[in-house]
Every structure is written in C-alpha cells, then in structure tokens.
Amino acid sequence: MTLTPIELVTFGLGAWMLMDGLVFGLMPDLLRRMSAWLEQVDRTEIVRAGVITAAGGAIIVYVSLRF
Numbered sequence: 860m861t862l863t864p865i866e867l868v869t870f871g872l873g874a875w876m877l878m879d880g881l882v883f884g885l886m887p888d889l890l891r892r893m894s895a896w897l898e899q900v901d902r903t904e905i906v907r908a909g910v911i912t913a914a915g916g917a918i919i920v921y922v923s924l925r926f
Contacts, residue, residue: 871920
C-alpha cells in the first residue's frame with residue numbers, strides 16, 4: 860500500500876488521535892497523577908524528554924516507511 864503525503868499526514872493524525880483518546884478514556888486517573896507530577900519536574904527535563912520522544916518517533920516513522 861502506498862500513501863500520498865496528504866494521506867500519510869491524515870493517517871498519522873488519525874492514529875495519534877486514536878491513541879490519545881484511548882489513553883484519556885481508559886486511564887484518566889493516571890493522567891491526573893502524571894499532570895501533578897509534571898508540575899514538580901524541572902522544565903529542562905520535560906524538554907529533554909520531549910526531544911528524545913520526538914526523535915524516537917521520527918526514527919520509527921523513517922524505519923517503517925523505508926522497509
């Protein structure tokens with residue numbers, strides 16, 4: 860199956876919304892605890908985690924499209 864760039868973006872957004880919705884719908888108490896915990900974490904640690912996660916996601920997308 861080959862996706863055009865628009866289809867790929869649409870698929871990615873849909874998959875993201877699906878996963879995000881499942882997390883919010885199935886684990887609301889966990890998200891509340893994580894939110895309270897994040898208020899105590901240093902900003903640089905949050906930024907570092909975000910950059911590492913984004914890089915990991917980019918690698919996964921690249922590998923999945925390359926092979």
